[in-house]
Amino acid sequence: GDSVTQMEGPVTLSEEACLTINCTYTATGYPSLFWYVQYPGEGLQLLLKATKADDKGSNKGFEATYRKETTSFHLEKGSVQVSDSAVYFCALSERNTGNQFYFGTGTSLTVIP
């Protein structure tokens, strides 16, 4: 069945450090891929998405590229800020499975000044 595996946390970085959170997926067809972010006390917000192979999603300095050959969708940011501290979830949805969303377990990021 469909599933998402993402890097375990927690991750602690200094401000302006580079970030990579790994995400790999298993799917029976051609899923759409997403990164959601959850700030403390808030709901999930879409950060970026990609709907087909080689697409790059980007938002707020974050990027992720849909790599079909490695079934990956790693999240990257060149210079993190304290305000990026949150939990990040990789997710997929697929027509074959009724478009429900499958989420990874989340990666907690703390950025220290």
Added chain:
Amino acid sequence: DTGVSQDPRHKITKRGQNVTFRCDPISEHNRLYWYRQTLGQGPEFLTYFQNEAQLEKSRLLSDRFSAERPKGSFSTLEIQRTEQGDSAMYLCASSFSLDTEAFFGQGTRLTVV
């Protein structure tokens, strides 16, 4: 439209009581999802509606759980005879169509004592 709204935000109930949660999706969205999130985990799919039709239910959704979306607008999730294991964050999300992102509400946190 202010997004997906859920009510209540918090609910504390005694074991064995029934609880009902409400979700108001974004108005033009025809798909509505319910998820459950426990501490340190990603959201787990419970059920999904397209308009008023409940198209899919997870095996996580025991017979104590029931969801409705009577007019294809708001939805309710009822849990009967609550158990301590039901304590979690219940998330509602809506989306417009296939291959689009889901927008999440802030969730209802249920504590069963």
